[in-house]
Amino acid sequence: MSRRALLVEDDNAIATVIRAALEDEGFTVDTCDTVACRDESLAEHEYSVMLTDVMLLDGDGIETLGVVRDTYPDMPVIILSAQNTLDTAVRATDRGAFEYFPKPFDLDELVRATCQAAESRKAKTGEDSEPPDGLPLIGRSQAMQEVYRLITRVLHNDLTVLVLGESGTGKELVAEAIHQLGKRKSGPFVPVNTAAIPRELIESELFGHEKGAFTGATSRSIGKFEQAQGGTLFLDEIGDMPPEAQTRLLRALQSGRIRRVGGSEEIAVDVRIIAATNRDLMPLIAEGGFREDLYYRLNVVPIKLPPLRDRADDIAPLARHFLTLAAAEGLPKRTLGNDAAKLLAEQYWRGNVRELRNLVFRAALLAREDVIDAETVCSLLDEGERAQPDESGMDLGGAITRWLERSEFADGDLYHGALAELEKPVFRHALAKTSGNQVRAAQLLGINRNTLRKRLSELDIDPEGFARG
Known part of the structure; x- marks a missing residue:
């Protein structure tokens, strides 16, 4: 069968753009703008893939998707939606959508996904039940759309997830969403803040201990791994875990078995691991503060939360x-x-x-x-909240963005004016590092000496001011 796509979209401008892009890839594209037209087209032709908007002129593209999936189980379906909520993403996935694209979307990415769907001729089969109420994440911004898409991709598997983001961004809410909407929702959700547990007690908290294992262990204690049997164990602030606990955690993840502190029996555990941190783990690894092999064991599916x-x-x-x-x-x-x-x-x-x-x-x-x-x-x-950022802890991109927001450039001057201002501290730094020696400064910068002299003149920077007396 030649590649034939059905595009169900009531926005003519969007439909025209998608159709042209798919036809460039060799697709024959039929378009319609209603559920009724969609059903007629499906009855008349066999399609490699269907792309459908959610809100159509005569119905909801997701709500009626169950019937389509039952009738045409091998036809992949790609959902397009301007209703950019976690609820929409979950509904699309639960109804068996091959992929979900919030509007506005990347056209090249949509075309690639359509080609993959047509080649696979397979789509996930979702449950027909409604997702639970009270979804824990809120936001329709473009920054949250990739988060929603990643969440839906890990709901029906047990891949380990590492949630990254600054403090207060909602990392535990992401973990709760994956648990509540996923295959382990009937099991327990056990959160552990590894930074809040005393160093000497963290192994006991995670793996439990036997009576007499240490002073004060007057009875057997079941650890968080066993408490999370059949469910999800959420390890928050994983970057603060002590090295010795990291070793035991890695062993547990590799083997699927744990041993209580002071015990000899190995216990099989069936838990999904979701970890989170507000720290950049790569510098910690370089410093020897975090195990590299544990990082790669945890970082199977990273989900980065936007500030x-x-x-x-x-x-x-x-x-x-x-x-x-x-x-x-x-x-x-x-x-x-x-x-x-x-x-x-x-x-x-x-x-x-x-x-x-x-x-x-x-x-x-x-x-x-x-x-x-x-x-x-x-x-x-005024009672201590910050209307302006503290740039001392901001990364370079954030600092530049804030500087641009405070700056004013005439029309046509933004690019060259901003570059000139950004170049100045770079050249000054190179001259300071080399005590005003232009030959060495050019080498440090990786540019020609004549180029350096020209830019210093244009930027009104006097290299003699950096020479040491």
Whole structure:
């Protein structure tokens, strides 16, 4: 059968672009914009793959997907959606979608996935049940879409997941989502903050101990691995785990068996491991503080959570969600004013979602009116919250971004003006390192000496000022 695709999309502009891209790859593409038209086309032709939007003119593309999957079980289906929520991603996966693409999507990536789907002629078969209510992650920003996609890809397997992100970004919520929506949802979810356990007790906490194993061990204790049998063990702040515990953890992951402290019996454990850290583990490995083999054992599927400052569009929805939670906990019922929402979106949020939650709860408690306004938010921010970032701990990209946000360039000057300003500290650093010796500075920079002299003149940098007296 030649490659034939059915594209179900009610946005003519998007449909035209996708159709042209697929036809360039040799596909014959039929298009339609309704569920009814889709069903007629499926009855008339055999398709290598179907791409469908969620919200169509006469129905929900995901809700009706179950019937399509039952009738055409070997036809892969790719879901396109502007409803960029975790719920949409999970529904798409649960109904057997081959792939899920939030809008706006990368066209090249969509074409590659369509080719792969057509070649495979296989699609995952999902359950028809509704996903559970109360999904723990909120946000429709583009920054969260890759997170949602990765979550859906690990729901129906036991691959080890390493969740990366700054403190307060919601790493445990990701672990809970994978557990609650995945194949082990009927088992226990056991979280362990490895940074909060005293060094001398961490092995006992994880693996348990026998009576008399150490002073104070008056009875047998079951560790977190055994408590998580049949479910998920979430190891938070894994980068702070002591080296000796790392060795035993690695052995447990490799063998699927543990031994209680002071015990001789090996116990088989059936748990899924999800680990998390806010630290960069590679420098720790280089320093000998974290085992490289353990890192690769944990880093099977990395999921990196974006900081809140990179998902500003999600701040207002998150704040309103936290107001709902605050009311459920007995605080006054409040709503968020538009001016307050705008002010919240402008903050840097070094503490990420956790910091936002704390501020919203305070606002719910202290606001004088039912509608929280910008004045209330501003007064709370003045109590120690940071409207501007502390750039001392910021990476280079973050510092440059903040500098650009504070700078003003005339139209047409941004590129060359920014590059000139960024070059200056680089050249000054090279001259300082070489005491103003231009030959050595050019070697350090990896550029021609004449190029260095020209740029120093253009940037008005005097190399003599770096010469040592």
